[in-house]
Structures are given as structure tokens and as C-alpha cells.
Amino acid sequence: MIEVQLVDSSDQPTGAMEKLEAHKKGLLHRAISVLIFNSKGEMLLQRRALHKYHSPGLWTNTCCSHPYPNEDSKEAAERRLKEEMNIETSLNFVFKFTYNASFSNGLIENELDHVFIGYSDETPHLNTDEAVAFKWIDLIALRESIQNSPELYTVWFKIIINDYFDQIESQL
DSSP states (O other), X not given: OOEEEEEOTTSOEEEEEEHHHHHHHTOOEEEEEEEEEOTTSEEEEEEEOTTOSSSTTOEEOSEEEOOOTTOOHHHHHHHXXXXXXXXXXXXXXXXXXXXXXXXXXXXXXXXXXXXXXXXXXXXXXXXXXXXXXXEEEEHHHHHHHHHHOGGGBOHHHHHXXXXXXXXXXXXX
């Protein structure tokens, strides 16, 4: 059983709950999103596995997940980057944001997402339980693709790119 860290709106822990139950109840919990860039300034995207319980087959950031209860967000981000993409690199915290999205299967993402950026030219080796494809993409082309075909991307990733583009670009 995988548990997530429940938090209040100030990002203070309030307890723990089984991950699926937290998504059924729509309780605010901590999440992590990792953005990896190569030396050309391209971002590494993953296409979510087709069996994921929400957003299957959609393109999203390099990796995303939840810290375990009492796990530091940066440690969780580094752990999940290794588990999902088999990449190890130093990560820097950039910003956090809250979002709430309901899905057709009744699940609710109510997450306080900690966003990290790292740099690597490694070729990812996908954990196929998590992702079915990857690609490197220029930030300008990515933003245009999200504007032209938003249905191809996850909810949280569209928020990251649309609302925090300047912060991300300033890290390159």
C-alpha cells in the first residue's frame, strides 16, 4: 500500500493516506514534478503508460509522483527520476503550486506540487509501468504544441508550462 503526505494549504503535513483513497476523496496532498533539460535546452517529456488510472497516454513532464509520508520532496523527486527514467542527476527546487482537477473516472487530483529542475544528456531507459515513450522538445515548440493540442498533455503539466514558463526559461 502506497501512502501520500496530506498537507494543508500552507504545505504543512496533516497526516497520511493511501494514495488511491486520497484521490477518491480529493484531499490535498504533496506531489512532485521533475523537469529535465539537456545541453541543447530541450525538455525531456514522457508519455504516460496506457494503464495509468488517470491521464493514460498523455504527454507530461519528465517524471511526477508523490513523496512518501515523512520523505523529503527533493529525495522523492530524485528517487522517482531514477525509478521512472533511470536518470540520476542533481535537482533544484524551483517553485510549488496547487491545482485541483477531476477526472471522468471519479478521481480528483488535489495536489500541492513541488517542481524541480535538473540537467542531463543521458538517454532515458523507461520503466514501462510508468511511461511508454519519451521525447526531447524545445520549450517554444512545447508551448506551441500545448496551445494547439492541449488534449495531448496532462492537466498539471499544462499549468506548469502555461503559468510558470518564464520561471522555467530563466533556469536555462
